Amino acid sequence: MANQYDAIVIGAGHNGLCCAAYLAKAGQKVLVLERRHIVGGVTTTEEIYPGFKYSSCSYVSSLLRPWIIRDLDLPKHGYEILPLESTFTPFPDGRYLLRDADAEKTRRAVSAFSQRDAETYPQFGQAMSELGRMVKPIIDAPTPLPTSINPKDLLQTLRLGRHITGQGADWMTGLLKLGTASAVDLLSEWFESDYLIGPMSVSGIIGTHLGVRSPGTAYVLLHHYMGEIDGSYRAWGLPKGGTGAIALAIARSAESFGATVKTAAPVSRVLVKNGRATGVVLENGDQFDARIVVSGADPQRTFLGFVGKEHLESDFVDQIERFKMRGSSGKVNLALDRLPDFACLPGDGPHLRGDITIAPGVAYLERAYDDSKYGRYSRQPFMDVVIPSLSDPTVAPPGKHVMSIFVQYAPYHIAEGPENWPQQKEAFGDTVIDTLSEYIPNLKDIILHRYVLTPWDLEQEYGLTEGNIFHGELSLEQLGFLRPAAGWARYRTPLKDLWLCGSGAHPGGGIMGSPGALCAKAILEERSL
């Protein structure tokens, strides 16, 4: 019975691998099947241009839960995170803002724009850390089910309620605001300067098809503030060897527990017999049987693709079809001959080693969103740039660099239809380079190679439906007990023995690992293992 497993995991993304590692650790015979030639999904490092290693898709990390790092002994398997300690924001008027680990220096830098903001800035940071700590029980456990009358669920909801109300009325109000307000509304309560509100508000829109003034974006902002490195919240880091190294470390950990990981093994469908998932069939016809099947793919690909509507109740199918995917971002990866020179702050320096944000003001960001509302990529996009080779020389040849540019908005649904993205791809890349060149005059002279990814590529090459980097938008109506569908937010699915372990499950996207690990725990609990 070589092709018989306890569990088959579809997709070797970081969540699929996490799930597999936990299952294997519990003694299960686990097979992970990955469509691409390498593990990682969108947590991947690719050497597309010789000598240069791109973190093609995801590019920074902080959300990977510390308990997962410990449980899976990831540092032993090559997981190393280098600090990303500053945020540099150049403005078109030649000014810039550099916020870094030196609190006093940051205060002086913000003071140049607003003395009031300079003094509230650390308080805001503190408040966000507190909030991060408050939501920690939510992201480190299966979602509470406020509509369930099962005593265990009621108890969990009650406990959580007490945990939150115990923080005082102000926090309750704060949390409600976070759930409903826009990122700009939230930030405007703390700050007055557009030079600060603009760049800070972008954390609220990353990966969503919403603007910084759209209600609900305050939550996404928090989602990016939940990151925790070494017990310190809001800390972001660069994985050594690119984000692919995280997936590799988890894969090695899974293999050390006995899991098998097969690449270049695209699953075509989930086998269903008598209303149960019993295995999978690959595109080449190979069949693998298992007692359970776990999908690390997004909800639409899983249910509408691998399973098929015919095996599911129609109201569930409706919910999944309505689940908002609509990707809104793209990626441009560059190989650089030397370091870029910013017009406002020429030369090498600590500002290049951190996060570089092109988000000069709320109006700029809203205009970028306007383009996308009408089916065009932003003519002046928001960009989040990092140069990982400065901290991690292993990703580029000596003296050369890689630059990762996250670009928003690049809506999947362009006016001409998503299938027309390939014709617009290079023009999109040009727009990104042109916009960035306004800040980095030497940029075009130093580009050795560029790798552009549109939402269409993210779907076709990496398997993200509509190119949504979070397996479904992180809006309030798609979170918690509603992710991915009411009644099915605990990793179990309406098809017996099929489980969902990707970012489309609670608590959502980012290199967090929680959906994968929590799904495994739910499986093991159900099977009393």
Place this chain on the structure above:
Amino acid sequence: MPLESPFHPRTSRICTSHSWKDWAGFLAVCRYGCSLDSEYFAIRESAALIDVTPLFKYDISGPQAETLLSRMTVRDVKKMKVGRVAYTCWCDDRGMVVDDGTVSRLDENTYRLTAADPTHHWLTRLAARYKVEIVDVTEKIAALAVQGPTSRNVLESCLDHDLSGLKFFQTMPAKIGQVDVWVSRTGYTGDLGYEVWVAADQAVQIWDAIFNAGRAHGIQPTGLDALDISRIEAGFILQGIDYFNCLRTQIESRKTTPFEIGLGWLVDLDRDPFIGQEALRKAADASKRQLVGIEVNWEDLEALYDSVDQPPQLPAQASRSSIPVYRERRQVGRVSSHTWSPLLKKSIGLATLEKDFCQPGQTVEVEHTVEFERRTVAAKVVKMPFFDPERKRKP
């Protein structure tokens, strides 16, 4: 008033944090900028440039240099070939450790000894009637450590030699530009790394050459704070912190044998007489305490902070303040150096414990002050080094 190191014209210009300390009478950088992390990660991910000039350095030459050093230290220096470097320690007649350092055999009759404390008197007293010359070169020779995974690339792009022949704990003469240097494959970080030894009046030239060559390999001037984290990860002890020079303390309980501080492996008992040999023969099995690695239980620490409604807080740098270690409420030892390891994601420390509690896997409780209150957290004894990458000794 501390002396300026020969690299001071360079280090003082870039030490924007103004964070200095006195290291053996020299002014030494704790950290250059505001970020300790970037300096620490240079050691582990690229290349760190560390001024280690303040080490005490002695050149010992003459036909009986070998005899002197074999008699002084616990290792048999006679076994060393030219070009070898040996880590060693030396004791008093009672077998109590005086200091530790390295011995390099530069040629047939010339050795260089490094030490944490001034050692000239100890050497000359032992050298009476021997045909040796002892020169204190501490202020004449500047030393620069280049440590980290890209350190070899950095040095190979400015040296006249490639370094593939230089094995772990070997040294060789070389040239950087027109300047004569000695390069040794040694260091205090537990990583791939080298130390470059140069005449003090040519130090600045060497700094510039290495720094410029290092630009393409992510070189980062690094201070002692980051070095301290890496040496704890490597399980390296520090004299004056993890143990004490027996000649400089009046307190009997502070004096230790090599066996008590993890240096038993250096002691070569079956050979010509050396200082402390008889005492060490007896001490080998008699030690009542041992130096071990410990690892704090993170869940316990988190729960402790949770009980005062706070996220876990750890000092951003290594600490050298001694902490009591308990077992069932009785103190069984102390942690002498401890740090959060940014690489291993663990809170680790070097501890001296009663022998009964030194087996790997043993659990103990370590004092931890939270919200001004002294509490304890669980910790376990683990094997050292905490971090030992293959690249450190790989050819």
